[in-house]
Amino acid sequence: MPIPQLIIRGHRVVLADSIAGASIHIHNGRITKITSYDDVTSNCEIVESGDASIVMPGLVDTHVHINEPGRTDWEGFATATRAAAAGGITTLVDMPLNSIPPTTTVEGLKAKVEAARGQCYVDVGFWGGIVPGNTPELAALLQAGVVGFKCFLIHSGVDEFPNVTEEDLRSAMPELARLGAALIVHAEVPGPINRAAVPACHLEAASEDENCSSAYKTFLESRPRAAENEAVGLMIKLAREFGGRIHIVHHSSADALPMVREARSTGVSITAETCPHYLTFAAEEISDGATEFKCCPPIRERENREQLWQALANGTIDMVVSDHSPCPPDMKLQESGDFLKAWGGISSLQLRLPATWTEAQQRGHSIEDLARWLCGAPAALVGLAGRKGALGVGGDADIVIWNPEQEFLVEPDVLHHRHKLTPYAGRTLAGVVEKTFLRGEKIYDAGKFTTEPRGLLLQV
Numbered sequence: 001m002p003i004p005q006l007i008i009r010g011h012r013v014v015l016a017d018s019i020a021g022a023s024i025h026i027h028n029g030r031i032t033k034i035t036s037y038d039d040v041t042s043n044c045e046i047v048e049s050g051d052a053s054i055v056m057p058g059l060v061d062t063h064v065h066i067n068e069p070g071r072t073d074w075e076g077f078a079t080a081t082r083a084a085a086a087g088g089i090t091t092l093v094d095m096p097l098n099s100i101p102p103t104t105t106v107e108g109l110k111a112k113v114e115a116a117r118g119q120c121y122v123d124v125g126f127w128g129g130i131v132p133g134n135t136p137e138l139a140a141l142l143q144a145g146v147v148g149f150k151c152f153l154i155h156s157g158v159d160e161f162p163n164v165t166e167e168d169l170r171s172a173m174p175e176l177a178r179l180g181a182a183l184i185v186h187a188e189v190p191g192p193i194n195r196a197a198v199p200a201c202h203l204e205a206a207s208e209d210e211n212c213s214s215a216y217k218t219f220l221e222s223r224p225r226a227a228e229n230e231a232v233g234l235m236i237k238l239a240r241e242f243g244g245r246i247h248i249v250h251h252s253s254a255d256a257l258p259m260v261r262e263a264r265s266t267g268v269s270i271t272a273e274t275c276p277h278y279l280t281f282a283a284e285e286i287s288d289g290a291t292e293f294k295c296c297p298p299i300r301e302r303e304n305r306e307q308l309w310q311a312l313a314n315g316t317i318d319m320v321v322s323d324h325s326p327c328p329p330d331m332k333l334q335e336s337g338d339f340l341k342a343w344g345g346i347s348s349l350q351l352r353l354p355a356t357w358t359e360a361q362q363r364g365h366s367i368e369d370l371a372r373w374l375c376g377a378p379a380a381l382v383g384l385a386g387r388k389g390a391l392g393v394g395g396d397a398d399i400v401i402w403n404p405e406q407e408f409l410v411e412p413d414v415l416h417h418r419h420k421l422t423p424y425a426g427r428t429l430a431g432v433v434e435k436t437f438l439r440g441e442k443i444y445d446a447g448k449f450t451t452e453p454r455g456l457l458l459q460v
């Protein structure tokens with residue numbers, strides 16, 4: 001057994017099957033041994049967590065839009081990964097769109113890797129993208145290191161990442177099944193959205209009601225649950241036909257949950273994620289013009305939110321990821337408050353742990369539940385189980401120490417995202433990240449970044 005270079009220990013360590021006092025022995029960035037709290041060697045550095053603090057696996061966030069290169073003024077690798085470190089996240093996986101070029105070709109992945117190199121404070125992986133016609137590219141992209149592939153069933157918001165149709169998926173899915181690669185899906189189809197009543201304010205003839213497009217209700221009705229429900233139904237149908245591994249991203253419509261549950265129980269390989277904003281906010285409470293709450297699919301009613309919580313509790317939804325999708329604040333059109341024209345995307349990377357915990361504890365969920373939703377399940381989605389997302393011998397020593405009882409106020413100066421506009425502003429959240437360790441090295445300590453950017457680009 002090698003002599004540990006570092007021991008991190010505490011009385012509340014999140015282990016595979018319990019929370020207990022333990023010492024995590026670390027050598028060359030890996031966990032070499034987990035012993036009882038008192039079983040430590042004297043000749044190495046020991047980091048003690050406070051009695052109230054939790055020692056947990058570093059968080060894994062598999063849904064982050066970094067936008068660099070091409071839209072670096074929206075968010076970049078340096079700012080996003082600093083925010084991640086401050087939020088206890090040690091691994092994030094970048095989405096294949098909103099950067100230019102998108103990650104739909106090997107060239108696109110190379111551009112990403114070039115842009116990211118030397119800038120990342122945490123480990124970073126990359127999703128590839130599926131767009132019409134790029135099936136022949138998928139094997140090479142996987143070979144070049146993407147963790148899996150994302151597609152949209154509706155306009156993605158950016159023209160250089162077009163959505164696919166059922167016909168396109170009939171080309172891509174057999175190839176994905178052959179490659180054993182996961183397909184993650186933005187599950188909204190256009191039909192029900194096109195059929196949703198077009199608000200009068202959105203038509204050429206000006207409406208009497210000038211405030212129509214700044215009403216949250218108008219936006220909510222423009223993205224009905226049926227769009228998600230039909231999309232999930234389509235993906236289950238195709239998964240039954242072609243096999244392969246399906247994952248629904250940012251699930252919002254509770255109506256589709258029974259379908260997911262039923263599909264899984266009959267052998268379809270399907271998982272689902274939701275996001276802190278769907279678990280925190282409710283449509284009834286969103287003020288008109290408050291476009292910082294706009295995302296697609298939308299934040300729905302309170303009753304829907306509680307069903308999402310139940311789905312997390314019973315395992316229908318597997319994980320909570322951020323879908324951090326920022327933009328320059330002027331694109332949120334805060335002055336006009338026009339929900340229909342504002343950019344859809346919520347900025348929350350750094351806040352995923354406290355935002356989820358604040359709501360989870362109010363509903364009686366445990367720290368173990370939290371660790372499964374924020375660490376273990378996302379790591380498994382991208383093939384990193386065993387290395388990331390759990391405190392286990394042989395795994396990377398990615399660790400967050402945080403205090404679940406301590407609260408803080410979300411103010412711009414605590415946020416490290418490039419842009420500070422977020423619907424969490426002004427809220428008090430429970431759960432303060434104290435220290436973050438990446439492969440045994442302390443990268444964040446009480447508001448300070450303690451190393452140069454040493455994050456690895458995973459699998460590339």
Ligand SMILES: [Zn+2]
Pocket residue numbers: 063065095323325
């Ligand atoms: Zn997204």
